Amino acid sequence: MSIPTEAVGSIPRPPELLALIRQHREGSLPTKELEAAYDVALRETIQALEATGSPIITDGEQTKSSFATYPLQDLANITADGIVIPFQDGHTRRLPRLTAGPFRYGVHAETYTHAARRYATVPIKQAVISASALSLIYPPEDIDGYPREEFLDDLVREAIQDIHGCFDAGAHRVQIDFTEGRLSVKLDPTKQLLQAFIDLNNRVLASFSPEQRQRIGVHTCPGGDQDSTHSADVDYAELLPSLFKLEAGNFYVQMASEKDPERVLSIIARHLRPQQRVFIGVINVLDPHVESPETVRDRVLQAAAFIPVHQLGTTDDCGFSPFEDDTSTGRETAFAKIRARVIGTKLAAKALKLD
Numbered sequence: 019m020s021i022p023t024e025a026v027g028s029i030p031r032p033p034e035l036l037a038l039i040r041q042h043r044e045g046s047l048p049t050k051e052l053e054a055a056y057d058v059a060l061r062e063t064i065q066a067l068e069a070t071g072s073p074i075i076t077d078g079e080q081t082k083s084s085f086a087t088y089p090l091q092d093l094a095n096i097t098a099d100g101i102v103i104p105f106q107d108g109h110t111r112r113l114p115r116l117t118a119g120p121f122r123y124g125v126h127a128e129t130y131t132h133a134a135r136r137y138a139t140v141p142i143k144q145a146v147i148s149a150s151a152l153s154l155i156y157p158p159e160d161i162d163g164y165p166r167e168e169f170l171d172d173l174v175r176e177a178i179q180d181i182h183g184c185f186d187a188g189a190h191r192v193q194i195d196f197t198e199g200r201l202s203v204k205l206d207p208t209k210q211l212l213q214a215f216i217d218l219n220n221r222v223l224a225s226f227s228p229e230q231r232q233r234i235g236v237h238t239c240p241g242g243d244q245d246s247t248h249s250a251d252v253d254y255a256e257l258l259p260s261l262f263k264l265e266a267g268n269f270y271v272q273m274a275s276e277k278d279p280e281r282v283l284s285i286i287a288r289h290l291r292p293q294q295r296v297f298i299g300v301i302n303v304l305d306p307h308v309e310s311p312e313t314v315r316d317r318v319l320q321a322a323a324f325i326p327v328h329q330l331g332t333t334d335d336c337g338f339s340p341f342e343d344d345t346s347t348g349r350e351t352a353f354a355k356i357r358a359r360v361i362g363t364k365l366a367a368k369a370l371k372l373d
Contacts, residue, residue: 023363027145028337029078030349035059056081064137070357074141077134085340086147089123107246116155119164121172128183141190148196149177149222150215177222193235200240200249203256223265235268242336245304245346254282262289272335273299283324297331301355308354314362332363
């Protein structure tokens with residue numbers, strides 16, 4: 019038995035690709051040329067991820083403008099003036115706002131899985147956005163002729179299709195990004211919003227067989243963007259007991275940047291269910307310093323003191339560039355950190371006499 023290791027998702031886009039994206043949006047670059055550039059970035063990213071020794075890879079989200087809003091691409095019934103999410107360094111991100119029904123995805127994630135399979139030689143993991151995150155695009159006031167409950171029914175149906183499509187396209191694993199989980203406690207300390215999020219995502223997960231749910235994971239972090247976070251000040255103890263009530267088989271939990279990892283690991287140990295595996299974050303994506311494999315090994319061994327080894331995996335705290343314009347981490351730094359995670363996880367497995 020070895021310890022599985024997986025990335026969360028995004029890799030910084032090449033600077034030359036970002037320049038071409040800007041030209042396209044300014045109207046000075048034909049769509050066909052941008053699509054060709056996307057394809058080059060996708061191929062090179064997959065090749066570089068495979069070169070790290072990763073047993074399962076993502077597409078690096080090279081062709082997504084953001085991990086959260088890909089389903090909203092080209093929709094005519096949204097505007098840009100939705101909820102504002104403030105980060106601790108002062109910058110903000112803003113979600114779109116739904117203006118009319120019905121709600122349908124403009125793009126499903128299977129599109130990215132199909133594209134990645136053209137180049138990948140190892141299994142592919144596809145990240146999808148949670149139904150709970152997309153629920154935030156519905157405005158506080160009802161939309162005339164399209165009540166919130168009808169929207170949620172449409173949203174659940176689309177989210178189910180998103181995951182099924184990825185499996186049908188050949189994804190080995192599907193990861194639901196749930197970075198709004200910790201943020202929800204900040205927005206609503208009563209945790210009624212968090213419970214609503216858990217219930218909504220479980221409506222989606224209920225449509226999958228037990229075997230399929232073992233191939234579905236949920237990622238949580240305090241929102242890494244431009245080397246800042248939106249909810250790291252929220253006590254993990256307020257989120258984790260609810261997190262493991264999600265009917266998924268795998269959980270990807272930010273930990274390397276956590277101030278008191280042993281306390282958090284003890285909470286996870288109390289709430290992790292027998293059929294669940296937790297992938298502990300051993301790479302701090304907000305720190306430009308590249309961890310050594312030995313540092314990774316020690317973080318894994320620390321986690322193994324709390325988590326049964328057969329329920330343990332390793333991951334990065336977050337994606338390296340969840341939004342297209344996040345260039346706070348260089349591509350080579352990201353690949354070096356992933357390589358350290360892969361090697362360090364193997365060192366931990368050897369120390370635990372698993373290999």
